[in-house]
Amino acid sequence: MKAAVLTVSDSCAAGSRVDESGPAIVKRLTDAGWTIEETTIVPDEQVEIAGILEQWSMERHVNAIITTGGTGFSPRDVTPEATLSVVDRRAPGISEAIRLYGLNKGVPTACLSRAEAGLRATTLIVNLPGSLKAVQDGMDVLIPLLPHALEMIAGKGH
Numbered sequence: 001m002k003a004a005v006l007t008v009s010d011s012c013a014a015g016s017r018v019d020e021s022g023p024a025i026v027k028r029l030t031d032a033g034w035t036i037e038e039t040t041i042v043p044d045e046q047v048e049i050a051g052i053l054e055q056w057s058m059e060r061h062v063n064a065i066i067t068t069g070g071t072g073f074s075p076r077d078v079t080p081e082a083t084l085s086v087v088d089r090r091a092p093g094i095s096e097a098i099r100l101y102g103l104n105k106g107v108p109t110a111c112l113s114r115a116e117a118g119l120r121a122t123t124l125i126v127n128l129p130g131s132l133k134a135v136q137d138g139m140d141v142l143i144p145l146l147p148h149a150l151e152m153i154a155g156k157g158h
């Protein structure tokens with residue numbers, strides 16, 4: 001299965017912070033047997049984020065795109081809006097499960113992520129927050145879910 005990882009961060013894109021969260025997602029996916037087709041870092045710019053999501057889903061045909069960063073309440077956080085602008089169908093249960101996992105681990109700020117998830121054609125797009133801890137928690141939830149989700153996307157039913 002093919003995946004791609006998008007880091008959304010003004011500071012990482014500017015080179016003033018080292019991206020730890022993107023590589024952490026890559027490691028979790030490769031450990032689980034996924035092939036990583038694409039990774040990149042973009043600033044918190046909605047059109048730029050949406051363009052990458054569209055390209056990776058419709059031209060590269062990856063099975064899943066995981067984003068990290070830009071899901072909070074600051075004025076520059078627009079990853080959820082970019083994601084909603086490209087998906088055909090939302091998958092809110094995935095995002096709620098990820099938030100609930102953080103809350104249940106005793107992280108009250110987990111509910112401050114506006115992360116979205118959804119399908120662009122046959123590509124599942126999932127937003128995660130920017131911090132390394134949030135990414136690790138999110139991947140704890142996602143890794144066991146992804147195989148079944150992708151089977152259903154491929155039309156294999158249950």
Ligand SMILES: Nc1ncnc2c1ncn2[C@@H]1O[C@H](COP(=O)(O)OP(=O)(O)OP(=O)(O)O)[C@@H](O)[C@H]1O
Nearest residue numbers: 009010011012018019020021022069070130131132
């Ligand atoms: N790609 C990343 N790698 C490592 N840590 C990150 C990354 N992105 C964010 N963080 C961490 O998450 C915390 C919350 O970050 P913030 O809300 O500023 O992130 P963002 O909006 O996702 O990214 P930025 O501010 O760089 O545009 C930061 O203090 C930082 O420690």
Ligand SMILES: Nc1nc2c(c(=O)[nH]1)N[C@H]1C(S)=C(S)[C@@H](COP(=O)(O)O)O[C@H]1N2
Nearest residue numbers: 069070071072102109110113129130134137
């Ligand atoms: N599991 C988990 N979820 C989390 C966090 C965390 O540390 N662990 N950080 C929260 C915080 S402090 C914020 S502001 C939001 C949004 O983060 P982002 O703007 O980096 O995407 O994610 C939240 N989700």
